[in-house]
Amino acid sequence: MAMAEKYIVLPFKRVRGGLAPGEMRAASTAAGAEKVAAAMAPRHIGVAAYAVQVDMESGDMSSPRLLVQFGQIGDLAA
Numbered sequence: 001m002a003m004a005e006k007y008i009v010l011p012f013k014r015v016r017g018g019l020a021p022g023e024m025r026a027a028s029t030a031a032g033a034e035k036v037a038a039a040m041a042p043r044h045i046g047v048a049a050y051a052v053q054v055d056m057e058s059g060d061m062s063s064p065r066l067l068v069q070f071g072q073i074g075d076l077a078a
Helices: 030-043
Strands: 003-015 018-021 025-027 046-055 061-071
Touching: 003 030, 003 061, 025 030, 030 046, 030 061
Parallel strands: none
Antiparallel strands: 003 018, 003 025, 003 046, 046 061
């Protein structure tokens, strides 16, 4: 099982009963993910950039680590 650290940006939108993640965007570096999140922030209720561990064989993501957040974000574990 080969693991690699990847960087993703998730915008959040308001839905009945709370917040839901929008379309995930990938970034090549942690700094890049933070810049993308900052650029998206004015257009969303919340945006978060994460570093995640990805199993390169299955594509499964785990161990999200919050890099930066703007506004309100939802719980990824929910």
